Amino acid sequence: MSLQISNIAKLPTQYGNFKIQSFKENELEHFIIFTEELPLIPFIRIHSECLTGDVFKSIKCDCGEQLDFAMKKIAKEGGMIIYLRQEGRGIGLFNKVNAYAFQDHGFNTIEANEKLGFEADLRKFDLVPKILKEFKIDKIKLMTNNPRKLSALEDIEIVERIPVLISSCEYNYEYLKVKKEELGHLL
């Protein structure tokens, strides 16, 4: 794996001032945003790309609201968002749209992936410990409901898990139910 690391730049946002740095792994341009002050045990959000939710405010999933929640909390308390460009749990945007089309016909989020020949979740988190080590961070407060993220971070101690709970609505109800019942999310 080739990993290129960019310089660090300022990134003022509506929620507060952050800094940004990009980590280019082969063709995937991941990035982190982090606060100037990083506490000894910082709040960390590992967020996989969801263009529809994060940017276009889709309420079919909880991603956009989770990102908002994390940015607000981290701007206030200090920490880092690690934004991984593994859209659609790793199948990419084109395939996610096809999966959504299957969901429009009654298949759930896992079944739709499987209809397209993909496993439910193809994501990897091995870049995360590498990034944290760059910042000499070995203890974190992890903002997640996903048990896979809790067990994927080698050599990093998760001192506390902060739930990122988004209220359900008619459009995300089934999605959250499948996350809880079939993917084991702590909801």
Ligand SMILES: Nc1nc2c(ncn2[C@@H]2O[C@H](COP(=O)(O)OP(=O)(O)OP(=O)(O)O)[C@@H](O)[C@H]2O)c(=O)[nH]1
């Ligand atoms: N294939 C597929 N991907 C989806 C669907 N809905 C959301 N996603 C993707 O699911 C991923 C969610 O990422 P995260 O919010 O970081 O993680 P999470 O697994 O929800 O766990 P949390 O840390 O608790 O939020 C993103 O890559 C989304 O694009 C879907 O219906 N199908």
Ligand SMILES: [Zn+2]
């Ligand atoms: Zn989403």
